[in-house]
Structures are given as C-alpha cells and as structure tokens.
Amino acid sequence: MSVADSTVAGRAVIELDHVSRAFKVPGGTITAVDGVSLAIGAGEALCIVGESGCGKTTTGRMLAGILHPTSGRLLYEGEDVWRKKGNELSTFRRAVQLVHQDPYASLNPTRTIFQTLSAPLYRHKKAKGNRDATNRVRHLLDVVGLTPPDDFLGKYPHQLSGGQRQRVAIARALTVDPRVIVADEAVSMVDVSIRISLLNLLLGLRSEMGVSIVLITHDLAVARYFAREGRIGVMYLGRMVELGHSEALVSDPAHPYSAALIAAIPEADPRITRSKERVALKTAEVPSLLALPPGCTFHPRCPLAEPGLCDVQIPELLPLPADTPREVACHVAIRERRPAAELLA
Amino acid sequence: MTPILSVRDLSIDYRTRRGPVHAVRDVSFDIEKGETVAIIGESGSGKTTLAVSFIRLSPRSARITKGQILYTNDRETVDIQTLPDDELRQYRWSECAMVFQAALNSFNPVINIWEQFADTARAHGMKDSAKIHARAQELLDLVHLDPDRILKAYPHELSGGMKQRVLIALSLLLEPQLIILDEPTTALDILTQRSIIDLLGQLRKKLGFSLIFISHDLSIAAELADRMITMYAGTIVERASVTDLFYRPRHPYSVGLLRAVPRVSGAMGSVASIPGSPPDLIRLPSGCTYVPRCPLAIAACAEREPDLVPVDTPNHEARCIRWKTVAEQVGTAEVAVAEKIATA
Incomplete structure (x- = not known):
C-alpha cells in the first residue's frame, strides 16, 4: 500500500x-x-516530531483515546469513538495501545x-487457565525478542535493562492484539547502542502482524x-505544520520550521x-x-514571513x-x- | 608542551556488596591546552566515573586503586589526588570547572541568578560585590543572555536552554583552563542544542580553554571535538582524531556505536544496534571484554585483553587484535561508516 492510499478517508484505522x-x-x-487532523492507515508507520511543548504527546494521547479532545472527533474505523459505549468502546480500547517513554516507571x-503480561490476558479473556496464559506469555516474549522466554517469566523489572523493560x-501492549500502537518517545530513554533494535522490533510488528505504529519523537533522525x-x-x-513522505520531508522540507x-x-x-547551511531565524x-501570535504561530521567527498575510491568517495544511x-x-x-527549503536557499 | 591534564594508568573501583566494580581500568590520556576531547561510550562504560575523578568528586564508595591525574598550569604540576583541601578548593572552579549531566536542576531554586553567581564567587574568595556583579554581567553577555533580566530571575523562570547558558557562564566565572561537560545538550530541544553547541564553539575560540565532554551523543562530538576517546567496560578501546574515529574507526565497538545512530542528512546506510549488553564489571571476562558482542571475534580474542596498539593512521590507537580486518571493512574514505559497511 502506498503512502497516498493510506490517507484515503475510509481506509484509515484511526483518525483525528x-x-x-x-x-x-x-x-x-x-x-x-x-485543529489537528491525521488519518492512520492499516499497517502504516508514522512519526510525529516536534520540540517540547509542540503538542505531540497530547496528540498521541488523544489518538490512543486516553485524553478527550476539547473539540473535534476521534474516529475508529470511521466511527466516532467518544460516542461509543460499553462493548464498542472496549473494542476500541483493545485496538489501540500506548507504549510509554519511561520503562522504569511504566512497569x-x-x-x-x-x-x-498475564494480567491483561485474563482480564480480556484471551487466556484460560495458568497453562494457557504461560504459553501465551512465552509466545509474546519470543515475539519481542526476550529469549529464551523461560529466563524472563519469573524476573522482576529491576532485573532487566532499560531496553529489555x-x-x-x-509485549504488554501486544497482549490484547492491538491494531494500532502509539509509542511515545519509546526509545529515547534506552541507550543509543540499542535504539535501532527496538525500532526494528516495532517495524517488525508492523510488517508481520499489520499493526499500525505511531511513533512520537523529538529526534528527526530516529523518525527518518x-x-x-x-x-x-x-x-x-x-x-x-507539515505532513509528508519522510525522505521528501527530510531532504527537502516544505515548511520553514521543518527546514x-x-x-x-x-x-x-x-x-x-560542520558544513551544514543553517536557516537563520528572526528570533530564538x-x-x-x-x-500565541495571531496567524501562523511561526511568523515571528520565520525568515519567509510576509506582513499582512502570515501574521493575520492561520495557514491550513494543504497539499x-x-x-x-x-x-x-x-x-x-x-x-x-x-517547498520552503528551496525558497530559503 | 606539557599537557594541561595528564591521566596515567588510572583505575577506579566501586565497593559493593557483591565485590568491587571495576568502573575504570588503566586509563591513560593527555589533554593539551585549548584542545577539545570527547569521551564516548554507552551508559556504564565508566565515562562519568572518570570525569568526576578529575575534580576529586567521586562518591565515597569509589576508590582510586592505581594511577595519577596530573594537572599543569603555567606555574606548576599538581597531582589531584594528593592536593591538600584548600588547594583542591582553589583548583575546583578556578582551574577546572565541571557542568553536570543533571545541570538544569543544579541551581538553588530559592535564590535568584545573581545570588547564584555571588554565592559561587564568595565561596572562592571573591569579596567585592561590585566586581562580582560586573563579571556576572560580562559573562551573561558572553553567553548571549540579557544580564539585567537574567540576574533578577529565579531558576524556574528560565527555559532549559537559558539555564544551560547560565551554567556555562557560571562555570567561566573564575576563568578556568579546563571545562568538563557531562552530556551538555541531552535534555534540550534541537534548536536550543544547536545554539549551545555554537556557543561552546565561540567561547572556546575566544577564551582558549580546554574542553572535555562526555556524551553518548556522537553528533555533539562530531561538531566540537578535536580528538575522541571511545570507552568500553571501563577502559579506552580507541583513541583517535575526530575524523579518524568517524571515518576510519579501527575498533569494532566504535564501528558499532557509529552504526547505531541514524542520520538526517546523507544516505541512511546499514544502521544497526549492537547486540547484547555490556559485561558485568564485577566479573569481567578474561580477554577482550567486547568478545560476546563482537562480530569479528576469534578464539585468540578471548585469551588475553589486547593492548592499545597504533593502527594505520598517525596518533591513532585501538585495543583490538583484529584492527586490520576492521580497516579492510571500513577503509579510509571520508564517508560515514554506516554507508561503507554492507548489511550483514
């Protein structure tokens, strides 16, 4: 499925x-x-990047349905999640899982x-009895690369490294067979030497199980x-401010802020x-x-800003x-x- | 010329219930005047233990079992370990200043920035408030902050980037010759990181101090370092100029670290994590400590820990008996390692 297909309305698994x-x-x-709109296709890997205070974590929490939007809708398979009740709502809850930043605090x-790992299996009736649960947990540990699984069953979090945690x-997010995983800075607290392997694990879930993954990160290299x-x-x-295919965005950013x-x-x-061309901003x-400034919130810093336009009208996200x-x-x-990158050059 | 800092055969243990943790083992290197050296490695590689020993601020459980740390200024050479307390106090901050990793929380939250400057200055014997004030203004100017506004502000009123600038200004208060920065930009946003890196570059040029920074972030090293030291399991595994380390690494661990970091510009190349995890520093394996994670290990590697040996480029050493094989794989071209190595 191409990138364009996944954005077609109706194909989206989940949509803001x-x-x-x-x-x-x-x-x-x-x-x-x-006013953020974002559609996540089945099996898509999407990254949301930005600096602190840009709203990326809040967006992720709204995608995962743990934070109610003040206005606007969260759609799951085209239906408004916050109008669902009972069983329908719990189907959504299982379908979208959140992986937090800090594995030292989240376990x-x-x-x-x-x-x-067995608690959610019992809770959602995915396992019957101890033996079944053990087998499922073994399988999950295998999927996330904690092998041999039997070495990990009886361990406590403090016995594991950050990456293992x-x-x-x-694995806990996977217990309920989710369709979407929202991972908020999921690799920023683990050592640089093992970040790629965690990203590969998430990408593997996407290709093998068709799980869509939204990774929220401040690190554009990780996003790329x-x-x-x-x-x-x-x-x-x-x-x-910009949403697009990652290579195009990174090599030829369209928004002056991305640039x-x-x-x-x-x-x-x-x-x-040491030879990178900088983009000089008007102010740091x-x-x-x-x-917040009126119009485009970036205009006070933007080298391309035009008075009477950028400081008046809020720009829409347009193709x-x-x-x-x-x-x-x-x-x-x-x-x-x-793209702005060409206009700034 | 005598190096400003000379570390010789330094070994540091931590006492624990399970036995001594060999956090730093036989580390030797020199830092010349005006030079910037980056020490890189994973968490637990001993880089912070090493750095705090330079200002004799190691925790009580740490013990230097061997070696010397020699500091030389224009008058004399001193051994940091044997400095009497009053001289140690003088050495800290006025000769060598350190900005810690959790630096952004190292202000006293209930006093304003002016009082932070005044406190530090008085602790080091400066008594004239007017002079301290003038110096604080000059330094804040130097780090591109508005002195009048900042001196009145309390720490919580400043952003992360501003706090980091104030700390850098504060570290320069007594004109130290050596500044140690532990993860200087880790908690900062990209645009702020960029401005701190540029600031450090300008200050170094203007003031001519030597700089050691400790980081797991290779990009800051790529920006600022003249020379690089790679540490693994408490010891130096490679020592090279910044271009040699990035383009011609000769230790498989340096290669592993370089391949572990994706880039935004240029080709992505064969990015990969290092498998496994660092060894237990209490029960170190015999032989090369990197063997369990090393793609090039052979039987001989596990026999004895290799020495730091000169390799094919000048002033470049690696602790690896297989460095020639690494050289064959990586070559000498000035291209990122991830682009040169075919996906295994």
Whole structure:
C-alpha cells in the first residue's frame, strides 16, 4: 500500500478529525493541540516530531483515546469513538495501545514479567487457565525478542535493562492484539547502542502482524529511520505544520520550521555537520502557549514571513504539488508552489 | 608542551556488596591546552566515573586503586589526588570547572541568578560585590543572555536552554583552563542544542580553554571535538582524531556505536544496534571484554585483553587484535561508516 492510499478517508484505522485540546493552567488556558487532523492507515508507520511543548504527546494521547479532545472527533474505523459505549468502546480500547517513554516507571516493580503480561490476558479473556496464559506469555516474549522466554517469566523489572523493560512494555501492549500502537518517545530513554533494535522490533510488528505504529519523537533522525517507508508529521506550537513522505520531508522540507529544524540538527558525521547551511531565524524565542501570535504561530521567527498575510491568517495544511505527496501549512510555500527549503536557499 | 591534564594508568573501583566494580581500568590520556576531547561510550562504560575523578568528586564508595591525574598550569604540576583541601578548593572552579549531566536542576531554586553567581564567587574568595556583579554581567553577555533580566530571575523562570547558558557562564566565572561537560545538550530541544553547541564553539575560540565532554551523543562530538576517546567496560578501546574515529574507526565497538545512530542528512546506510549488553564489571571476562558482542571475534580474542596498539593512521590507537580486518571493512574514505559497511 502506498503512502497516498493510506490517507484515503475510509481506509484509515484511526483518525483525528480537527481535534483541539485545551488545558487550564494558572494564568489562563493553553491550547496544546489546535485543529489537528491525521488519518492512520492499516499497517502504516508514522512519526510525529516536534520540540517540547509542540503538542505531540497530547496528540498521541488523544489518538490512543486516553485524553478527550476539547473539540473535534476521534474516529475508529470511521466511527466516532467518544460516542461509543460499553462493548464498542472496549473494542476500541483493545485496538489501540500506548507504549510509554519511561520503562522504569511504566512497569509495576512488585510484579514479575509473567504477572505483568498475564494480567491483561485474563482480564480480556484471551487466556484460560495458568497453562494457557504461560504459553501465551512465552509466545509474546519470543515475539519481542526476550529469549529464551523461560529466563524472563519469573524476573522482576529491576532485573532487566532499560531496553529489555521496553520490550516487556511492548509485549504488554501486544497482549490484547492491538491494531494500532502509539509509542511515545519509546526509545529515547534506552541507550543509543540499542535504539535501532527496538525500532526494528516495532517495524517488525508492523510488517508481520499489520499493526499500525505511531511513533512520537523529538529526534528527526530516529523518525527518518522509523518512517522511511511512511510519513512524518512535524508539529509546532499545537499545529501540524507539515505532513509528508519522510525522505521528501527530510531532504527537502516544505515548511520553514521543518527546514530550520533539519538545518539545525547536529549530525554524527563531522564533515556533514560542520558544513551544514543553517536557516537563520528572526528570533530564538519560542512564543508562550499562553500568548500565541495571531496567524501562523511561526511568523515571528520565520525568515519567509510576509506582513499582512502570515501574521493575520492561520495557514491550513494543504497539499503541495510535488512528486511525492505532502501537505504543508505555509502561505508562502503554497503560493509559490515550492517547498520552503528551496525558497530559503 | 606539557599537557594541561595528564591521566596515567588510572583505575577506579566501586565497593559493593557483591565485590568491587571495576568502573575504570588503566586509563591513560593527555589533554593539551585549548584542545577539545570527547569521551564516548554507552551508559556504564565508566565515562562519568572518570570525569568526576578529575575534580576529586567521586562518591565515597569509589576508590582510586592505581594511577595519577596530573594537572599543569603555567606555574606548576599538581597531582589531584594528593592536593591538600584548600588547594583542591582553589583548583575546583578556578582551574577546572565541571557542568553536570543533571545541570538544569543544579541551581538553588530559592535564590535568584545573581545570588547564584555571588554565592559561587564568595565561596572562592571573591569579596567585592561590585566586581562580582560586573563579571556576572560580562559573562551573561558572553553567553548571549540579557544580564539585567537574567540576574533578577529565579531558576524556574528560565527555559532549559537559558539555564544551560547560565551554567556555562557560571562555570567561566573564575576563568578556568579546563571545562568538563557531562552530556551538555541531552535534555534540550534541537534548536536550543544547536545554539549551545555554537556557543561552546565561540567561547572556546575566544577564551582558549580546554574542553572535555562526555556524551553518548556522537553528533555533539562530531561538531566540537578535536580528538575522541571511545570507552568500553571501563577502559579506552580507541583513541583517535575526530575524523579518524568517524571515518576510519579501527575498533569494532566504535564501528558499532557509529552504526547505531541514524542520520538526517546523507544516505541512511546499514544502521544497526549492537547486540547484547555490556559485561558485568564485577566479573569481567578474561580477554577482550567486547568478545560476546563482537562480530569479528576469534578464539585468540578471548585469551588475553589486547593492548592499545597504533593502527594505520598517525596518533591513532585501538585495543583490538583484529584492527586490520576492521580497516579492510571500513577503509579510509571520508564517508560515514554506516554507508561503507554492507548489511550483514
């Protein structure tokens, strides 16, 4: 299935439709997510990237249905999740699982791995009796690469490394045969030397079991690797500013913010990193979520910003004509019909 | 010229109930004046243990079992381990300053930034408030912050990037000759990371201090380092210039680390994690400690721990008897390792 197909309405497993989420904080209300629409196709690997405060975690939590949007809809197989009740809602709950960032906090320290993994099996009637549960847990451990499984059944989280714990957390998400896994910074707390193997594990679940995976990360290099056959969405101050095929987005970013971000990333290659062309921003200051600028929220920093346009109208996420399908929320890029990276060069 | 810091055969153990943890083993290296050295390795490779020993701030359970740490300024050479307390106090901060990993939480939350400067200055014998104030203003200017606003602010009012800048300014207070940074940009956003890296580059040029930074993040090393040290299981496994380490690594562990990090620019290449996990530092295997994870290991590797030996490029050493095989695989071209190695 191509990237374009997966975005066709109706094929999406799960979809955010113009969702916003506001939080009350001392000093006012902040809009953490503002009008984000995103459709996840079956078996898709998609990454949401952005800096802290961009709303990527809030978006992930709304996708996983653990946070109610202030406005907008969450659709599962085309139906509004928050109108479902009883059995229908629990079907959705099983279908979408969340893997948290911190494997040191997300596992109960007083439970063995077997207890952690068998509880949801019993709870959702996926296992009958101890022997069946043991066999299923063994199988799950095998799937997430904790082998031989019998070595892990009786262990407690503190006996495992960070990477092993994160594998247990992924196994726990798999206990209920989900169709979508939302992984929030799932590799950022494990050692660099083993991150790729965890990403490969998630990608394997996608290719072998058809699970869609949404990875939320601040690391664009990780996003590029993970979503190399899929899409990356870039968020800035609560809005999706660019959504497109990952290679196109990384090599020729369409939004000036993505362009600035990619130009700023230090790379593990001295020749490349020391000769990178920077994108000079007007200011380094990020506006407060409590006092967002009007129009495009990036305009006070944007080298392409045009007075009277960018500071007045909120840009919509629109398709940019190009070889690979992508969408960008930038007045200037859309008008010039060219990605920002080319306009800045 | 005498190096500013000379570490000789340094070994550090931690006492634990299970027995001594050999956190640092036989580490030797020199840092020249004005030079930037990056120490890289996984968590548990001993890099932080090593760095805190340079300012004699190791925890009580740590014991230096062997070796010396020699510091040289324009007057004398001193052994850090045997410095009397008053001289140690002088050495810390005015000769050698360290910015810790959890640096963003290392401010006192109930006093403003001006008082943080004043406290540090008074602790080191500066008494004239007006002078301290002038110096604080000058330093905040240097790290591109607005002194009037920042000095009045409390730590919680500053963003992560601003705090990191203030800490860098604070570390420069007594004009140290050597600055140690432990994971300087780990908790920061990309654009902030970039500005801190650029700032460190400018300051180094302007002030000429030596810089050691410890990081698992290879990209910061690629940006700033002149030379690199790869540590594994408490010991140096490779020592090279930054370009040699990135393009001509000769130890399979350095190769593994380089392949473990995907990039945003250039071809993706054969990215892969290192299989397995680091050895138990209490019961170290005999022979090369990397054998269980090494794709090139042969029987001879497990017999005795190899020495750090010179390899095919100058001023470049690797602790590996198979370095020639690594050289055949990786070659000498200035291209990222992941692009040069065919997917196994």
